């Protein structure tokens with residue numbers, strides 16, 4: 001089965017994008033296609049699969065599948081790449097439009113320089129902080145802000161934020177010494193998170209600058225995570241390190257994102273999106 005695809009990345013967080021206005025995939029095959037196409041050895045190689053779809057509630061729809069075939073609900077880097085794709089393909093005719101994800105509808109704003117897409121700003125919506133809606137087991141309406149999180153011999157301090165997808169944020173003194181590789185996978189599948197969790201370690205350099213590393217649910221270590229960067233800025237503000245209504249620069253492995261948690265509750269993310277390649281992927285059911 002031949003599938004046309006475009007490979008794109010946001011700060012190195014790369015996905016295989018399939019235009020579902022042109023392609024037809026069987027719903028039951030999609031998780032396996034995500035696993036297969038993401039494989040660096042036998043597939044194209046990526047952090048996962050993103051489908052660009054029609055939507056009845058917004059101009060465009062987006063679905064994200066992780067490297068392991070699990071479906072996420074939103075994807076910040078993916079949203080910027082989808083916005084670039086649909087603007088350049090003229091699916092939309094303005095620089096401001098809506099994109100529907102499983103986490104809800106977001107507003108995207110394409111910024112041009114000399115007629116080319118230079119950066120994209122996305123209103124990522126309002127973060128969810130109640131434990132039960134992260135989701136995380138425990139008391140219903142409580143927030144999880146710098147809560148002791150025991151993990152074997154480790155005693156961590158957890159702040160949990162959902163951007164429509166779950167994030168466990170931990171503060172470290174030195175990002176180079178974060179236990180990302182030792183603990184990321186364990187935390188991401190800890191049974192205190194019934195749906196798993198994206199796990200971020202952050203070092204607050206100053207109120208307007210954060211170093212960031214991520215172990216993504218379903219994909220492992222990635223170069224960047226847009227929704228994770230948003231969750232990290234929310235966590236920094238909740239813990240009194242940063243302030244609302246200020247643009248905060250998040251230094252991810254793959255580059256910088258600019259994030260603002262506005263006093264109206266909405267979180268804004270601004271950053272780049274790049275097209276790597278177009279191609280044909282030959283997939284066979286197995």
Ligand SMILES: N[C@H](CCC[C@H](N)C(=O)O)C(=O)O
Nearest residue numbers: 072075076077165225226227
């Ligand atoms: N890389 C994405 C997040 C993917 C989230 C996915 N790993 C999940 O299961 O929630 C981003 O830029 O926001």
